[in-house]
Amino acid sequence: MAVVLLPGMLxxxxxxxxxxxxxAETVEEALRSLPISNLIFDERGELRRLVNVYVDGxxxxxxxxxxxxxxxxxxxRLVGAIAGG
Amino acid sequence: xxxxxxxxxxxxxxxxxxxxxxDWEIEGQHLQGWEVFHAVQDPRDxxxxxxxxxxxxxxxxxxxxxxxxxxTRAEExxxxxxxxxxxxxxxxxEPGREGEDGRMWLGGAPGVLFRSDDSGATWQVxxxxxxxxxxxxxxxxxxxxxxxxxxxxxTSSERMYVGISAAGVFRSEDGGESWTPANQGTAAEFLPDxxxxxxxxxxxxLLHPQRPERLWQQNHCGVYRSDDRGQSWERLDGNGxxxxxxxxxxxxxxxxxxxxxxxxxxAENRVTVDGKLGIYRTRDKGASWQPMTGGxxxxxxxxxxxxxxxxxxxxxxxxxLGTQSGSVFVSSDGGESWSEAASQLPTILSVExxxxx
Numbered sequence: 001m002a003v004v005l006l007p008g009m010l011x012x013x014x015x016x017x018x019x020x021x022x023x024a025e026t027v028e029e030a031l032r033s034l035p036i037s038n039l040i041f042d043e044r045g046e047l048r049r050l051v052n053v054y055v056d057g058x059x060x061x062x063x064x065x066x067x068x069x070x071x072x073x074x075x076x077r078l079v080g081a082i083a084g085g
Numbered sequence: 086x087x088x089x090x091x092x093x094x095x096x097x098x099x100x101x102x103x104x105x106x107x108d109w110e111i112e113g114q115h116l117q118g119w120e121v122f123h124a125v126q127d128p129r130d131x132x133x134x135x136x137x138x139x140x141x142x143x144x145x146x147x148x149x150x151x152x153x154x155x156x157t158r159a160e161e162x163x164x165x166x167x168x169x170x171x172x173x174x175x176x177x178x179e180p181g182r183e184g185e186d187g188r189m190w191l192g193g194a195p196g197v198l199f200r201s202d203d204s205g206a207t208w209q210v211x212x213x214x215x216x217x218x219x220x221x222x223x224x225x226x227x228x229x230x231x232x233x234x235x236x237x238x239x240t241s242s243e244r245m246y247v248g249i250s251a252a253g254v255f256r257s258e259d260g261g262e263s264w265t266p267a268n269q270g271t272a273a274e275f276l277p278d279x280x281x282x283x284x285x286x287x288x289x290x291l292l293h294p295q296r297p298e299r300l301w302q303q304n305h306c307g308v309y310r311s312d313d314r315g316q317s318w319e320r321l322d323g324n325g326x327x328x329x330x331x332x333x334x335x336x337x338x339x340x341x342x343x344x345x346x347x348x349x350x351x352a353e354n355r356v357t358v359d360g361k362l363g364i365y366r367t368r369d370k371g372a373s374w375q376p377m378t379g380g381x382x383x384x385x386x387x388x389x390x391x392x393x394x395x396x397x398x399x400x401x402x403x404x405x406l407g408t409q410s411g412s413v414f415v416s417s418d419g420g421e422s423w424s425e426a427a428s429q430l431p432t433i434l435s436v437e438x439x440x441x442x
Contacts, residue, residue: 009118009142013158039142042171043163050141080141 002030004076010036027053028066030076040078050081087397089405089426090133091413092121092435097135099153100426106403106417109426115153123392126439127180127189134189134205136175144175146191148205161207162191162199168215170195177392178205179235182242192232196223196249200261213263214247214255219283223252226286226305233391234290238297246300246315251286254302256315267315272306289334289391296341303334303346303391310344310371321371327358333394337419338402343368345377345404345420347389356386364406366420377420392435407433 001021011018013036024030031040031053040051047053053060054077060068089100089109098113116137124135133149135156146159164170173194181188191199191208197215199208214232223230234248243260246267253268266283273285286305293299302309302318307329309318322329328348337343345366349355357363362385365374385408393407399417406414406423411430414423 009139012117038160039139039145039158042143044166044171048141048143 001072002070002074004030006078007080024070027060027068052079088439090124090437091407091433092124093431093433094120095431097121097124098430106415111427116147123177123435125178125437134178136178138174144172146175146205159205164210174229176231176233177235182237190235192235194229194231196230196232196252198232198247211261217264222283226250236292240297248287248290251284253283253285254287254290254315270318271304271309274306288332291334291336293336293341294338299341301334301344303331308346325374326365332391333389335394335396335404338398342370355388360384360386362387364420379421380423390434393433395436395438397438405436405438407436
């Protein structure tokens with residue numbers, strides 16, 4: 001089971017749940033199964049530009065992006081881009 | 086019990102008082118992390134709605150049926166792929182009329198209106214505006230191309246208005262199916278033709294609840310009143326108003342001839358005039374304006390967003406003003422005197438009173 005960790009704002013939107021354990025073959029499948037998927041994907045189904053996803057500490061863009069395969073032992077961490085005041 | 090819903094750059098706050106509106110308690114911070122462009126309490130069932138935006142997670146709408154203790158979020162909200170557009174921001178939530186159970190309206194950017202028939206769970210874009218024949222001549226203002234004013238005629242289930250910056254005012258006579266520009270007489274001095282049919286930078290439009298054929302408008306280029314459902318507008322600046330530029334607008338629910346504005350110098354200097362927080366009132370349909378400054382700070386370079394002004398329906402009615410510097414001012418005597426109900430809040434984007442007799 002892969003583990004997905006949400007930042008506080010998304011965890012609040014998920015009813016307070018920060019940690020999810022789920023079966024998924026890819027990063028995309030994991031993200032789309034989250035109850036907050038309509039916050040991280042826009043109305044075209046595209047991942048919002050400022051949502052960063054780290055797979056075992058590595059930016060998924062440095063792997064295969066949303067298509068990055070999961071074996072079931074990974075930890076995915078979602079992090080909103082740092083900006084603003 | 087009076088509640089003022091105060092939308093800020095950093096969540097929602099609720100100011101609560103008894104009907105005397107003297108002592109206020111602050112509840113919140115709700116919706117942490119969200120920019121609350123506008124929040125409203127539905128007079129039909131008491132639910133709270135908030136037009137919420139995040140620079141990371143995008144635009145959405147939140148709803149609470151327990152006065153902010155818990156919130157649910159819109160499940161379906163977006164623009165169809167064939168439009169080539171994406172929803173940029175949510176700006177204004179407007180409950181439907183009494184008897185229109187579950188009906189909600191939502192204005193957003195880029196110049197779009199949505200309708201919900203299930204209390205905000207799912208939203209359908211209003212095609213008549215999305216595909217309006219004049220859309221190519223609309224343009225965004227500094228805040229984006231926002232649909233920020235949604236006004237429903239209480240005497241007609243079919244008539245409604247929307248204000249979009251910078252597209253103008255549009256009226257529907259068929260429940261939102263089709264829309265007619267309603268901008269005759271309002272200026273767009275930043276365009277080569279200063280009186281086009283569309284393209285006006287309307288900042289706020291309000292319909293008077295007792296005389297719904299009368300509309301008031303604060304525009305980028307002046308203050309206006311229409312007595313014929315927006316078919317023609319009369320410009321009302323001067324005669325006591327130091328500037329025609331401003332954003333918010335408030336009305337007296339018992340007097341269709343009265344209105345309140347907060348003038349700013351102009352587009353290039355968006356602060357209140359003469360270093361004072363000046364609220365101006367007319368009681369003669371805009372023929373003359375008087376400053377109403379009792380109790381307001383005597384030295385202030387304030388600015389008030391288009392949603393930062395509101396009024397309730399009590400008798401005497403209350404008026405509420407929220408500044409970008411985080412203060413909420415309240416008057417319960419028609420603007421003669423003001424008191425500060427809250428200060429040091431985050432930047433205030435909207436103020437909405439909820440009190441019904």
